[in-house]
Amino acid sequence: MLKSVTIGIDIGGTKTALGLIDELGNCLSDDTFPTCAQEDFNRFIANLSERIEKLVVRFSHACRLAGIGVAAPNANYFHGTIETPSNFKWGRVEIVKQLQKHFHVPVAITNDAKAAALGEMIYGEAKGMRDFMVVTLGTGLGSGIVVNGELLYGHDGHAGELGHTIIEPRGRQCGCGREGCLEMYVSSRGLCRTVFEFLSSRRDDSKFRQMSFSELTAKKVYEAAIAGDSLALDAFEYTGKILGCALANAAAYFSPQAIIIFGGLANAGDLLLSPTQKNFEANLLNVYRGKIKIVLSRTPSTPKGSAAVLGASVFIQKEFGKNRRQEI
Amino acid sequence: MLKSVTIGIDIGGTKTALGLIDELGNCLSDDTFPTCAQEDFNRFIANLSERIEKLVVRFSHACRLAGIGVAAPNANYFHGTIETPSNFKWGRVEIVKQLQKHFHVPVAITNDAKAAALGEMIYGEAKGMRDFMVVTLGTGLGSGIVVNGELLYGHDGHAGELGHTIIEPRGRQCGCGREGCLEMYVSSRGLCRTVFEFLSSRRDDSKFRQMSFSELTAKKVYEAAIAGDSLALDAFEYTGKILGCALANAAAYFSPQAIIIFGGLANAGDLLLSPTQKNFEANLLNVYRGKIKIVLSRTPSTPKGSAAVLGASVFIQKEFGKNRRQEI
Numbered sequence: 001m002l003k004s005v006t007i008g009i010d011i012g013g014t015k016t017a018l019g020l021i022d023e024l025g026n027c028l029s030d031d032t033f034p035t036c037a038q039e040d041f042n043r044f045i046a047n048l049s050e051r052i053e054k055l056v057v058r059f060s061h062a063c064r065l066a067g068i069g070v071a072a073p074n075a076n077y078f079h080g081t082i083e084t085p086s087n088f089k090w091g092r093v094e095i096v097k098q099l100q101k102h103f104h105v106p107v108a109i110t111n112d113a114k115a116a117a118l119g120e121m122i123y124g125e126a127k128g129m130r131d132f133m134v135v136t137l138g139t140g141l142g143s144g145i146v147v148n149g150e151l152l153y154g155h156d157g158h159a160g161e162l163g164h165t166i167i168e169p170r171g172r173q174c175g176c177g178r179e180g181c182l183e184m185y186v187s188s189r190g191l192c193r194t195v196f197e198f199l200s201s202r203r204d205d206s207k208f209r210q211m212s213f214s215e216l217t218a219k220k221v222y223e224a225a226i227a228g229d230s231l232a233l234d235a236f237e238y239t240g241k242i243l244g245c246a247l248a249n250a251a252a253y254f255s256p257q258a259i260i261i262f263g264g265l266a267n268a269g270d271l272l273l274s275p276t277q278k279n280f281e282a283n284l285l286n287v288y289r290g291k292i293k294i295v296l297s298r299t300p301s302t303p304k305g306s307a308a309v310l311g312a313s314v315f316i317q318k319e320f321g322k323n324r325r326q327e328i
Numbered sequence: 329m330l331k332s333v334t335i336g337i338d339i340g341g342t343k344t345a346l347g348l349i350d351e352l353g354n355c356l357s358d359d360t361f362p363t364c365a366q367e368d369f370n371r372f373i374a375n376l377s378e379r380i381e382k383l384v385v386r387f388s389h390a391c392r393l394a395g396i397g398v399a400a401p402n403a404n405y406f407h408g409t410i411e412t413p414s415n416f417k418w419g420r421v422e423i424v425k426q427l428q429k430h431f432h433v434p435v436a437i438t439n440d441a442k443a444a445a446l447g448e449m450i451y452g453e454a455k456g457m458r459d460f461m462v463v464t465l466g467t468g469l470g471s472g473i474v475v476n477g478e479l480l481y482g483h484d485g486h487a488g489e490l491g492h493t494i495i496e497p498r499g500r501q502c503g504c505g506r507e508g509c510l511e512m513y514v515s516s517r518g519l520c521r522t523v524f525e526f527l528s529s530r531r532d533d534s535k536f537r538q539m540s541f542s543e544l545t546a547k548k549v550y551e552a553a554i555a556g557d558s559l560a561l562d563a564f565e566y567t568g569k570i571l572g573c574a575l576a577n578a579a580a581y582f583s584p585q586a587i588i589i590f591g592g593l594a595n596a597g598d599l600l601l602s603p604t605q606k607n608f609e610a611n612l613l614n615v616y617r618g619k620i621k622i623v624l625s626r627t628p629s630t631p632k633g634s635a636a637v638l639g640a641s642v643f644i645q646k647e648f649g650k651n652r653r654q655e656i
Contacts, residue, residue, distance in 0.1 A: 131483040131487075147482075148475070155459040155584060156583055156619065159459075159581065160583075161583075162581065165580045169573070177614065178611070253473070253578070253582075254581075255482025255484055255489075256482060256483060285506070286504060286505065
């Protein structure tokens with residue numbers, strides 16, 4: 001009998017990753033290519049379809065493709081669309097319909113942070129949990145929230161915009177047109193902004209005094225912190241402080257069992273995690289204290305380095321389950 | 329055949345209300361009595377049991393008691409307990425166990441705000457909705473959040489502590505031991521504190537300049553506002569501003585279809601609702617604008633004036649449904 005497999009796809013601002021995943025979560029083969037988000041979407045979908053086909057054909061002697069799960073920024077689960085994410089020139093694209101037409105299997109799309117949460121629930125830090133949050137720290141800040149064992153979508157699919165809660169009235173300008181959003185403080189861009197705020201308000205020396213705003217990256221701040229640059233170290237401390245306070249408020253809404261940190265900035269490890277945990281605990285309401293762990297993600301990556309691919313695969317498998325329940 | 333009825337109980341800081349409710353939500357009879365939260369719990373439970381019995385006996389020719397639902401502050405759904413609410417001298421009490429022993433029917437307890445949310449879902453403003461929030465404004469601020477048609481409890485029953493999200497770091501001291509909690513600004517106590525903050529920072533005349541902190545009540549602020557006292561009017565405006573901003577952040581977590589305002593302070597009507605709606609809309613992320621309504625509760629009250637009694641009755645009926653599903 002042919003083995004049932006799914007394709008998980010993780011569309012990022014710069015790179016798209018896909019993998020052929022079996023029902024036990026083994027990645028049989030995977031692939032990555034540049035997203036080219038500034039170019040035509042039709043070119044992207046042709047490229048993606050070709051690469052999916054290659055993976056599937058290679059294993060067609062032993063496997064049957066059961067479905068395709070897609071994780072992308074600004075994904076609309078209910079409409080099957082990607083809706084004009086910032087840094088993408090695609091506008092609103094009906095990616096689910098296009099992949100369905102091509103492959104004649106069930107296709108569904110969800111937000112990248114939501115897919116990460118599902119990956120974490122099945123293979124990562126949230127195994128066996130029914131109430132937890134995943135916070136993804138990359139260029140921006142996303143969140144995937146699981147309540148009663150199910151992803152939280154809200155009435156229109158837009159729940160979980162933790163990055164756009166306002167934590168500082170009249171604070172830093174955000175791309176969303178408002179001011180003081182959490183992701184302007186806690187994200188790789190936020191970290192760089194903090195460095196520049198410190199350069200303006202403090203007197204101590206730092207290698208960043210010789211660097212322009214455009215040159216600065218979170219990676220450079222990380223390397224400077226590791227090398228002992230006090231301004232870089234404090235920037236991480238400040239980022240963790242803001243994140244810890246924000247998560248203490250999130251805990252009062254959800255009372256989760258764990259909060260899992262995922263994505264590029266999470267690679268800073270204890271530099272970010274320690275101040276986050278400390279400020280989280282200090283700002284928690286009594287009933288939650290000592291009960292909620294904040295940990296770094298442990299979802300295994302595909303060989304080519306994407307963890308969200310596994311989440312996207314879990315996502316489409318869960319969708320099968322939902323459809324089966326509806327049929328009964 | 330005997331009609332199946334439930335008892336709904338709403339335990340408040342000053343008054344306890346109970347009602348005998350049929351399956352269509354009709355209140356066949358109801359009762360209220362002073363809670364006497366400063367006295368012995370055993371006295372309370374004896375009094376409550378006697379009054380339940382009277383209601384049930386009166387209708388025993390036509391009705392069969394199917395269960396008892398209790399709504400109370402600091403209720404723990406999982407343990408069946410009330411856990412040391414402020415202003416109560418009871419400590420931690422096993423109310424569910426005691427009522428079960430007495431009446432030999434299913435008994436369950438939930439937070440008052442959560443019961444209000446269920447009442448709203450079946451009989452009030454949230455009819456047919458699966459994602460909405462109820463915010464109860466009384467002495468404090470509570471919330472009942474419904475996600476995918478189910479109450480949000482979190483992993484330990486403590487979800488929905490919206491009143492204890494910190495909205496002003498180093499802000500007003502809260503009874504929870506921290507500073508800047510939302511309920512210190514938006515609640516009847518919060519409103520009074522705002523009046524005193526304004527008395528200290530402003531120069532305009534007000535009838536409250538002749539009143540002590542202990543004398544001031546939300547009702548007096550309301551009456552002064554209606555009479556045109558500018559300080560009282562601004563206190564409502566400020567309360568609505570803080571609430572609107574806080575709810576805009578809550579919307580980014582949950583993307584609810586509606587937010588319903590319930591409880592004593594909600595009786596101030598447009599005085600509170602207008603500034604809340606205005607500041608909510610102004611602080612919302614783009615994708616939510618114009619989509620989420622903020623309205624006052626419309627759950628019908630029992631003849632003696634409690635709406636939460638109906639919610640408590642819905643709650644125990646939903647518990648039956650859960651048990652039935654588990655049996656299948």
